Amino acid sequence: MQTTLPKTDSGKADENQNAKPSEWTASETGLDKSLAGGIEAEASESGQQPYGKTYTRNMWYYALPSEKLKKGEIESKVMMGEPLVIGRDKEGKLFALRDICPHQAIPLSAGPFDGKELMCPFHGWKFDTSGTCTDIPSLCSDQKMNLCKIKTASYPVTEVLGSIWVYFGDNPQDLPEVPHAPGLDGLKFFKNTVTLQLPTHIDYAVAALIDTAHVPYVHKSWWWRSAKALKEKNKKYVPSGTGWTMVKHQPSKHSIAFKLIGQFIETEISFRLPGCRREYLTFNGRTFLSGITTLTPIDETHTELNHTTYWTLPIPKFFADPVLNYFVTTFLKQDQSLALMQENIINKYKPRLIMTIKDAGTPGHWYFLLKKEWNSSQTEKRPFKNPIKESILRWRT
DSSP: OOOOOOOTTOOOOGGGTTSOOOOOOHHHHTBOHHHHHHHHHHHHHHOOOOTTSOOOOSEEEEEEEGGGOOTTOEEEEEETTEEEEEEEOTTOOEEEEESOOTTTOOOGGGSOBOSSEEEOTTTOOEEETTSBEEEOTTOOTTOOOOGGGOBOOBOOEEEETTEEEEEESSOTTSOOOOOOOSSOTTOOOEEEEEEEEESSOHHHHHHHHTOSTTHHHHOOOTTSOOGGGOOEEEEEEEEETTEEEEEEEOOOTTSHHHHTTOTTEEEEEEEETTTEEEEEEEETTEEEEEEEEEEEEEETTEEEEEEEEEEOSSOOHHHHHHHHHHHHHHHHHHHHHHHHHHHHHHHHHOOOOOOOOTTTTHHHHHHHHHHHHHHHHHHTTOOOOOOBOOEEEEEEO
């Protein structure tokens, strides 16, 4: 699946569409020159903006926290525009199936699950956890059917660091790495997950997730930074995996949260396709806090955001959970309110947007380069080549 991208910083507002758009060169944005040029040429021919056009396929997408799915339980949800039923059999093995009975389109999740088979509540057809039909009760003893040919689609599913992921794509023989929170190798941890829905295509959600300039304006809380305390930032970015990493540095000192911690804290922030922002903090080199924010398309106009926090300090969940739920939910709902306003304008007026500016908006441009290269590499059946070049980005926040 291809993504069509315009020139970065293209165009003005609707009332001034004839104005000449500004352009970035590959060297200014830290992009691979040949790929950046190809994207700009493609965008010039199509005249389209990139946002809200495609998904990243052949990728793992976050589904739900592991603790929400006990042995013998199932959970229904929509991901990537597909109805899914995700469950654990009586042995604890995960499975994920298309939540549609192939007989007469009833959700299989609406029927009982005995830990081994799901039963459709309409006619009692049964399906095992691979999606294969095992029983049609209405058949008489002399009426034979090849039940093995009656199936509902199944999806690869896995579990990493207490999170369940589902793979969407057509190449299950060559599965990519599952995104995960960094800095936790060999460590014991507690975890907490906060979930909310954004009324936007995943592209807009990713743009907000990796945007650095909005923080002091949107996240106006007593315990966070203020727009009155803008400072220039200078950070080094390097290509890594299916994304990039902002190399380890000391966190902002004008956030109250970090003023209280001390000068021996370092943080490393990274991004991975299809839409995962990762961060971990260390004290004297040891991880004490790590997190991953994941974006999963529900459909073309809705995205589920899950933020999972891991901590290695001996703070019990019964104490940490309500504190984390308050602060994380407050923080994310500030983003959610802006997303709702943005989507109302986009759906009603369809404006031409200046989505990214240098350098604060450069990661947003990188996202589309990565997405295009990943989808192209999958279509052409070749290794993925990370198009991002090592860069120093500067912005005020």
